[in-house]
Amino acid sequence: MSESEIAVGALAARPARAHQFENADQQSAASSLGMWTFLATEIMFFGGLFAGYEVYRSHYLAAFEAGSRLLDARFGVTNTAILIASSLTMAMAVHSAQTGKRRALVSYLFLTMLLGVAFLGIKFTFEWSRDYVEHLIPGFGFGPVGENLEIIQRHNALVPQVQLFFCFYFFMTGMHALHMIVGLGILLVLLLAARRGEYSPDHFAPVENSGLYWHFVDIVWIFLFPLLYLIGGRY
Numbered sequence: 170m171s172e173s174e175i176a177v178g179a180l181a182a183r184p185a186r187a188h189q190f191e192n193a194d195q196q197s198a199a200s201s202l203g204m205w206t207f208l209a210t211e212i213m214f215f216g217g218l219f220a221g222y223e224v225y226r227s228h229y230l231a232a233f234e235a236g237s238r239l240l241d242a243r244f245g246v247t248n249t250a251i252l253i254a255s256s257l258t259m260a261m262a263v264h265s266a267q268t269g270k271r272r273a274l275v276s277y278l279f280l281t282m283l284l285g286v287a288f289l290g291i292k293f294t295f296e297w298s299r300d301y302v303e304h305l306i307p308g309f310g311f312g313p314v315g316e317n318l319e320i321i322q323r324h325n326a327l328v329p330q331v332q333l334f335f336c337f338y339f340f341m342t343g344m345h346a347l348h349m350i351v352g353l354g355i356l357l358v359l360l361l362a363a364r365r366g367e368y369s370p371d372h373f374a375p376v377e378n379s380g381l382y383w384h385f386v387d388i389v390w391i392f393l394f395p396l397l398y399l400i401g402g403r404y
Contacts, residue, residue: 204378208385211348215389218344222337222396232330234401236338239305239331244296245398248288252387255284262359263380266373271366274376278360281383285353292346306339307332338397345393348386355379 226233262277297306304312311332359379362368368376 200374200378204381208381211385215344218337218341219392219396222341225333225337226400229330229333230401232327233334236331236334237398237400239303240338240398241296241299242398244291245394248291249390249394251284251288251291252390255281255288256384256387258284259380259383263373263377266363266368266376267370269370271363271368274363274368275360278356278363282353282356282360285349285356289346289349289353292342300335305335307336311335341393341397345386345389348389352379352383352386355382 258277258280262274262281265271265274265277300306301309304310312328356379359376362375
C-alpha cells in the first residue's frame with residue numbers, strides 16, 4: 170500500500186468537512202481567510218514596533234548606529250541563513266502534504282523544527298549570553314566598557330540613548346523569538362499528525378496555513394536583521 174493510500178485511509182473515518190460548510194473548497198477558503206486575517210493583526214502588531222523604532226532612530230541616529238556596532242553581526246547573518254533554509258524546508262513540507270508524500274512531509278517538518286531550534290539556540294546560548302556578559306542588557310548593569318565604550322565615544326553617542334536602542338533590540342528580537350517558540354509548537358503538532366497519516370492531497374490546509382505563519386515569522390526577521398545589525402554600515 171502506498172503512502173498516499175495509507176493517508177487517505179486514515180482520513181476515511183473522519184468527515185471531509187465541518188457541517189457549517191457547503192463543500193471542502195469552501196472550508197479550505199475559510200481556513201485560509203482566517204489565517205490571513207490573523208497575519209494581518211500580526212502585521213499591525215509588529216508594524217507598531219517598527220514605527221516606534223523608526224521614530225526614535227530618526228531622533229538618535231548616532232546612538233542607534235553605535236548600539237548596532239556593539240552587536241555581533243555574525244550571529245545575525247548565521248540566523249538569517251538558518252531561517253531562509255527553514256522557509257525552504259517548510260515550503261517543501263507543504264508541497265509534500267499536497268502531493269500525499271507522508272515520509273517526505275515528516276522529514277521536512279522535522280528539518281524545519283531542527284532549524285528553528287538552531288536559531289533559538291544561537292540566540293539564547295551564544296548571542297544573548299554574550300550581551301549579558303558585556304553589560305548590554307538594559308536594567309542589568311547596562312554600561313558598555315572597553316572597546317564597546319570607545320565605539321560609543323567615537324560616534325558622540327550618549328549611553329542612555331544607546332540603552333534605548335537595546336530596549337528596542339531585546340523587545341523586538343524577544344517577541345520574534347516568542348513567535349518562533351509558538352511556531353515550533355505548531356510544527357510539533359503537525360509532525361505528530363503527519364506520522365499518523367492525517368494529511369493527504371484532499372486534506373492539507375493545516376500544513377499550508379502553518380506554513381504561512383512560519384514564513385511570516387521568517388519575513389519579520391528579514392526586516393529585523395538590517396534594522397538592528399546593519400545601521401550605518403560596517404567597517
